[in-house]
Amino acid sequence: MLCGIRLACVRGERPLFSGVDLAVERGQWLHVRGANGAGKTSLLRLLAGLSPPAQGEVRWQGKPIADCSAAYRSDLLFLGHQGALKDDLTALENIELAGALDGASPPRADVVSALRRVGLQGRDELPVRFLSAGQKRRVLLARMLTRKARLWVLDEPFTALDAKGVSMLSELLHDHLADGGMAVVTSHQPIPIADGKALDL
Numbered sequence: 001m002l003c004g005i006r007l008a009c010v011r012g013e014r015p016l017f018s019g020v021d022l023a024v025e026r027g028q029w030l031h032v033r034g035a036n037g038a039g040k041t042s043l044l045r046l047l048a049g050l051s052p053p054a055q056g057e058v059r060w061q062g063k064p065i066a067d068c069s070a071a072y073r074s075d076l077l078f079l080g081h082q083g084a085l086k087d088d089l090t091a092l093e094n095i096e097l098a099g100a101l102d103g104a105s106p107p108r109a110d111v112v113s114a115l116r117r118v119g120l121q122g123r124d125e126l127p128v129r130f131l132s133a134g135q136k137r138r139v140l141l142a143r144m145l146t147r148k149a150r151l152w153v154l155d156e157p158f159t160a161l162d163a164k165g166v167s168m169l170s171e172l173l174h175d176h177l178a179d180g181g182m183a184v185v186t187s188h189q190p191i192p193i194a195d196g197k198a199l200d201l
């Protein structure tokens with residue numbers, strides 16, 4: 001279970017939010033909503049352990065994430081807004097590099113099959129700087145297919161995807177939750193998946 005307890009965040013000199021409580025259990029997902037600049041990405045960064053809260057605590061399976069950082073890293077897949085793709089690497093190399101950094105290198109055959117499944121066959125030898133915005137997002141979908149993580153923290157994952165990409169991502173999320181996974185997702189659009197809780201910043 002992921003818990004945020006009385007979380008507060010300050011960016012620069014500016015308090016963004018305070019007193020935020022959240023809980024996500026197996027099979028559940030949380031939709032983080034709010035206007036531009038409300039602090040959605042900042043909250044996701046706290047949940048991913050990339051920056052510390054000004055106040056409060058993030059807990060994973062009952063422990064503060066600072067006390068279980070290796071276990072938390074291997075249970076977590078964080079996909080930021082920009083996706084953290086390296087422009088000069090191919091889609092395949094990006095997924096292999098991300099897997100190596102996560103300490104969970106996927107077999108190459110799995111990566112090739114995931115890239116095919118998300119519609120990037122014939123594009124997997126190109127540096128990602130030559131891919132369209134939606135194709136770059138699809139590289140991240142392939143990463144989600146090859147990285148077994150219990151918790152997905154996804155910042156605007158639907159951005160730039162066409163209708164087929166949106167339904168592919170929805171299906172991935174649905175299957176992840178049905179498998180007992182958890183997800184925290186920001187999106188300015190409604191997300192077509194049942195049983196989500198909402199957190200408004």
Ligand SMILES: Nc1ncnc2c1ncn2[C@@H]1O[C@H](COP(=O)(O)OP(=O)(O)OP(=O)(O)O)[C@@H](O)[C@H]1O
Pocket residue numbers: 011012016034035036037038039040041042043
């Ligand atoms: N490192 C930083 N230093 C100073 N201010 C920052 C920093 N990071 C973010 N901010 C500010 O914090 C506020 C919240 O940013 P954040 O990216 O969390 O918003 P958001 O809700 O995700 O917005 P959007 O919907 O536009 O993506 C913004 O005003 C932003 O300029």
